[in-house]
Amino acid sequence: MVVAERKPIKEILAMMADYKKILLVGCKGCVTVCCAGGTKEVGILASALRIAKKKEGKPFEVIEKTLERQCDPEYIEQVAPIVEGEGVEAILSMACSVGPQYLAKRYNVPVYPALNTTFIGGSLEHGVWAEFCQACGNCIIHYFGGICPIARCSKSLLNGPCGGSAGGKCEVSPEIDCAWHLIYERMKALGKLDELTKIFPIKDWSTSRDGGPRKVVREDMKL
């Protein structure tokens, strides 16, 4: 999933400084799963904003709405009656950064992001998420025992480990597992250690961001 976290309230309040009525839009996709922008988080942020504005003595109305997804135009369309019919001055999106971009494209009101989109990852335990993918566009994890050296090695080394690996941890932080230690252990368990003696060639990064914004086209799906 795309993992995100809420911006500091003060930063959001600064964005909302000039508005009296806003639409706060959540997303039931990834950001609900990582507890950053689902219905519950929309309620909490809306309440916190109302309290903060009431404290400042400024009138402030928040309309709360959580969409199925904010990365598909048909769902973005669902808030049209609110945006166009209820005098909303701005939209605050609690989706990953795709959501506010879709909202900004569709509606002629200022759109603000309430979240910082952080990475593509998964949960390690309740309340803890970690990065697992860097969307390089050419998956090679099968060469490394199912562990991505691009996203999980601090240096994205394809021929590791480096000298900073100690006791299974990365020199960047004792909190970070050395991906190459994990790869070694995994390949050992799989009986494939000999594969690690081969030098992995330089990666072709043309599928990554080198060619600018990427696009996936499925001709069979197009209408």
Next chain:
Amino acid sequence: MHSESDTSPRILAFCCMYCAYAAADAAGSLRLSYSPSVEIVLVPCSGRVSILDILRALEHGADGVLVAGCEEGSCHFSTGNFRAKKRVEYVCKLLEEIGIEPERVQMHHVSASQGVRFREIVQKVTDEISRLGVINWNKKY
């Protein structure tokens, strides 16, 4: 929760039915009086109290919120009181960010038989919140 002219703080107390609510009952049976500023809401466990419940209470007129759960290690649902504690900490941090005194939201532990302790907790929370006064909403509009 209270009228515009009312200057005494109002406190909403979320009381777990297995401990604090029973303790409030015990206080009543013992004829112990405590501050009428406190309004009790019965919850099945302090872990049932969400961040939003606390924020909404403040938003709609409470000047303070007390979450009263079981003693550590004796939650009927094992970890509900620990969850409540973490949520209260989250709310306190959030309140600090938006300029509201975090002391307005407090978590306390009490067991079912402790009527006297319940009164002490209520008195302590009431005193602290009274010192802070009602939330100073800027009524410019």
